[in-house]
Each structure stands twice: as C-alpha cells, then as structure tokens.
Amino acid sequence: MRIPFNDLATPHASIVEDVVAEVRALAGNSRFIGGPAVEAFEQDFAAYCRTTHAVGVANGTDAIELTLxxxxxxxxxxxxxxxxxxxxxxxxVAATGATPVFVDVDPVSLLVTPASLEAGKTERTAAVIPVHLYGHMVPPADVLPFAARHGLAVIEDSAQAHGANAPAAAQNEALDEKVRAGSYGVAGTFSFYPGKNLGAWGDGGAVVTDDAQLASRIRSLANHGRSEGTDHYEHRYIGRNSRLDALQATVLRRKLADLDSATGQRRRVASVYAEALAAHGIPLVAPLPGVDSAWHLLVARVPGREAVRRLLDEAGIGTGVHYPVPCHRQHAYATDQTVSLPAAEQAAAEILSLPFFPHLRDEEVAYVADHLAKAIAAL
Ligand SMILES: Cc1ncc(COP(=O)(O)O)c(C=O)c1O
Incomplete structure (x- = not known):
C-alpha cells in the first residue's frame, strides 16, 4: 500500500466543472481584480466565520502583517x-518593524496558555497572536482576559483552522455557546494556500473582523493605500498590492460550499486515528476539551522521530513535520541563544504529521497506525 501525506487532487475532481463554468463567465465580464466574484466570496466567508467583514488579500502572511x-x-x-x-x-510581525517575542506553549496541547503569554509580556507588548495550530483552536478564555488586562490587541492566526469552534467562556457549561476561529480577536487571519482546509488554486488569504474601520483600512493598505469611494489615484496610506484575485475567489467560493462536509470527514478520520493510535499507546496532539477542531493536521508524538519517519517512508507512508525547528531557534530570529522554551523544543523533536485528508479510508488509517507502532518498536 502507498499512502500519500495528502491528496489534493481527488476532492477537486467533483468541482472542476463548476469552477470552469464560473471561470468562463469571469473571462466574459473580465472583472479579474475585485468585482463581483471577490465580493461574493468575501460576503460568504464573513458569514461563515460569523463576522461582519472579510477582506481578501494575497496570502495568509500578508493578512497578519496588514492587520498589524x-x-x-x-x-x-x-x-x-x-x-x-x-x-x-x-x-x-517582523515585516511591520515590530519584534516577535516567542512564548512557550502547553506541553500537551501545544497551544499558548495564559501563563506562557504572561511570561512573554513586557512594557512594549502591543498585541498577541494566538495560533490555532493543526486546527486546534486556542479558546478565547485562554487569551482574552490576559489581553484585556494589559490592553493588547488579539489577532487570531487561523490559517489552519477554518471553521473550528471553541467554548465562548471558560466553565460556561450552562450556556454551551461556541465561537468560531477568527471571530473573537479584533481580527482573524486566514491562509488559502492550496494545502489548507480551504485551499485556493494558488495563493490567497483573508482577514475577518467585526470592526468596519479596521476592515476598510486593511482593504486600503492591500490596494495601494487607495481610499474606498475616492479617486483611483488618490492614496491615503502607504499601501501596496496584496489583493485576492477573482479567479482564486471563484475557486474558494465553490469550495467553501463543501467545507463543512469536508471538515466533518476530517473529524471522523481523526477519531478513527485516535482510537487506532491509543490502541498502540501512541500519543496524539488533540484539541482542548469542548473545542471542535478543524483538524488541519493529524500529529502524533514519537520519540526517535527521524528514524521512525524513514521506516514509514520505506513502507510507502508519506509524513511531514510541522515544524521541526521552533521559531526562536531559526537562524533569522535566534538573536538570543540563551532563550529556552522547553515545551516547544521538546515538541519539535517528537511531532510527526501522519497522512491525513478527508477521504482517507479506515484501512489506510489502520495500516499507518500498525506501521507506526512497528517502527517505534524497531528503534
Ligand atoms: C499558522 C500559519 N500562519 C501563517 C501562514 C501563512 O500563510 P500563507 O502561506 O498563505 O502566507 C500559514 C501557512 O502557510 C500558517 O500555517
């Protein structure tokens, strides 16, 4: 059996005709930048994220930078x-001239916690970016009270978490209310890189927010600093070109219609994996209680990871590592080698992303789990 790490081709087969028909219409009206295709997607995506505004931009990195x-x-x-x-x-963050200050994470969830955020806070801290890693959302209760106490902006990096939900408040069983990834900070940022849960046929990104002024400013910055409703050559801000194009918006809007069903399949495959890995005593990086993860990646913890990875490769099983070197150890950012963030460092040595996509079959999951157990035993 050969099991790829991901398979983007299969789900596209069923939508390609729809997209081609829309692209023909696009060629007819020639509204390639902005226009009805982008506006329709932005409206749908804002509604999907339960926010009032969505601004399409060129990619998920720009979404964060332009928001800052x-x-x-x-x-x-x-x-x-x-x-x-x-x-x-x-x-x-660095592109804005600000300094990213790296904080450690909870050793099990691998997400930021109130304590880890508190440890990184200084008098210069202006914002916090919780990352909903692997689709496992950081609940608002772990970020908002900390941010409110210190007057910080919260920007949710939701690049991996389209459609995830988390309990609205800690220990609020009675209300049982949930909030969606991207909707509890001042803004949520998304990537539509092809491998993401909502992936374009190229690059793309978006910012969602309930703040009309913020949305308008981001839109302007992403469009050469133009002001909405004024002359094409009037530039209020020093902006640049970071627009989502109509072709990508067309693909994304069609795929958004199928996103909940694909996420449901991801959750099902994740639960099959959870059972199979538990049977072998292999830990899985799981969402926090009450969180409906978007399950972007399926990540196990495996000491001796590199050797295990080689054995899986020999068995025809594709894997990935997200991410092998924590940011504070990357050459570009490692200005202070004495900084120690033990949970992130330990995780980087052990995490292993297993084959994972909505249509992965149960027997393929079993094959991966069995080979993983055998590889660990062979170390
Ligand atoms: C957590 C996270 N943040 C930001 C990004 C950047 O998105 P993009 O590649 O669209 O610029 C990505 C994905 O690549 C990501 O996974």
Missing part, C-alpha cells in the same frame, strides 16, 4: 507569538 499595520503596530512594539508556529506568523 492597520492597527498601527510597528517599530518599537513587541508582539507575542508561539514558538511552535509556521515561520510566517513571525515574519509578518
């Missing part, structure tokens, strides 16, 4: 970022 810029965050400011995220969370 629109909030006036830059040189002299610090922004709290988990050490175990994709480097883009940090590079977006």
């Amino acid at each position: 810029r629109a909030l006036g965050i830059g040189g002299g400011d610090e922004v709290l970022v988990p050490a175990n995220t994709f480097i883009a969370t940090a590079s977006a």
Whole structure:
C-alpha cells in the first residue's frame, strides 16, 4: 500500500466543472481584480466565520502583517507569538518593524496558555497572536482576559483552522455557546494556500473582523493605500498590492460550499486515528476539551522521530513535520541563544504529521497506525 501525506487532487475532481463554468463567465465580464466574484466570496466567508467583514488579500502572511499595520503596530512594539508556529506568523510581525517575542506553549496541547503569554509580556507588548495550530483552536478564555488586562490587541492566526469552534467562556457549561476561529480577536487571519482546509488554486488569504474601520483600512493598505469611494489615484496610506484575485475567489467560493462536509470527514478520520493510535499507546496532539477542531493536521508524538519517519517512508507512508525547528531557534530570529522554551523544543523533536485528508479510508488509517507502532518498536 502507498499512502500519500495528502491528496489534493481527488476532492477537486467533483468541482472542476463548476469552477470552469464560473471561470468562463469571469473571462466574459473580465472583472479579474475585485468585482463581483471577490465580493461574493468575501460576503460568504464573513458569514461563515460569523463576522461582519472579510477582506481578501494575497496570502495568509500578508493578512497578519496588514492587520498589524492597520492597527498601527510597528517599530518599537513587541508582539507575542508561539514558538511552535509556521515561520510566517513571525515574519509578518517582523515585516511591520515590530519584534516577535516567542512564548512557550502547553506541553500537551501545544497551544499558548495564559501563563506562557504572561511570561512573554513586557512594557512594549502591543498585541498577541494566538495560533490555532493543526486546527486546534486556542479558546478565547485562554487569551482574552490576559489581553484585556494589559490592553493588547488579539489577532487570531487561523490559517489552519477554518471553521473550528471553541467554548465562548471558560466553565460556561450552562450556556454551551461556541465561537468560531477568527471571530473573537479584533481580527482573524486566514491562509488559502492550496494545502489548507480551504485551499485556493494558488495563493490567497483573508482577514475577518467585526470592526468596519479596521476592515476598510486593511482593504486600503492591500490596494495601494487607495481610499474606498475616492479617486483611483488618490492614496491615503502607504499601501501596496496584496489583493485576492477573482479567479482564486471563484475557486474558494465553490469550495467553501463543501467545507463543512469536508471538515466533518476530517473529524471522523481523526477519531478513527485516535482510537487506532491509543490502541498502540501512541500519543496524539488533540484539541482542548469542548473545542471542535478543524483538524488541519493529524500529529502524533514519537520519540526517535527521524528514524521512525524513514521506516514509514520505506513502507510507502508519506509524513511531514510541522515544524521541526521552533521559531526562536531559526537562524533569522535566534538573536538570543540563551532563550529556552522547553515545551516547544521538546515538541519539535517528537511531532510527526501522519497522512491525513478527508477521504482517507479506515484501512489506510489502520495500516499507518500498525506501521507506526512497528517502527517505534524497531528503534
Ligand atoms: C499558522 C500559519 N500562519 C501563517 C501562514 C501563512 O500563510 P500563507 O502561506 O498563505 O502566507 C500559514 C501557512 O502557510 C500558517 O500555517
């Protein structure tokens, strides 16, 4: 059996005709930048995230950077970022002139906690970026009270968590209310990189927010600093070009219609994995209680990971590591080698992303779990 790490081709087969028909219409009206296709997707995506505004941008990194810029965050400011995220969370902060300050995570959930955020806070901290890693959402109760106490902006990096939900308040069983990823901070940022749960046929990103002024400023910054409703060559801000194009918006809108069903399949495959890995005593990085994860990645913890990975490769099983080097140990950011963030460092040595996609079959999950157990035993 050969089991790829991911399979993007199969789910596209059923939508390609729909997309082609829309692209024909697009070619006819030639509204390639902005226009009805982008507006329709933005409306649908805002509604999906349960926010009032969505602004399409060129990618998920720009979504973070432009949000920070629109909030006036830059040189002299610090922004709290988990050490175990994709480097883009940090590079977006650095691009504004602000300094990313890396914080450790909970050793089991691998998500930021109130204590880890508190440890990174200084007088210069202006914002915090919780990352909903692997689709496992950081609940608002772990971020908002801390941020409110210190007057910090919260930007949720939701690049891996389209459609995840978390309890609205800690220990609020009676209300049983949930909030959606991207909707509890001042803004939520998304990536539509092809491998993401909602992936474009190229690059794309979005910011969602309930703040109309913030949305308008981000839209302007992403469009050469133009003001909405004014002359095409009037530039209110120093902006740049970071727009979501109509072709990508067309693909994304069609795929958004299927997203909940794909997420449901992901949750089902994750529960099959959870059972199979538990039977072999292999720990899985799981969402916190009450969180409906978007299950972007399926990550096990495996000491001796590199050797295990090689054995899985020999058995035809594709794997990944998200991420092998924590940000504070990356050459570009490792200004202070004495910084120690033990939970993130330990995780980086052990995490192993297993084959995972909505249509993965139960027998394929069993094959992976069995080979993983055998590889661990062979060490
Ligand atoms: C957590 C996280 N943040 C930010 C990004 C950046 O998104 P993009 O690649 O669209 O710039 C990604 C994905 O690549 C990501 O996984």
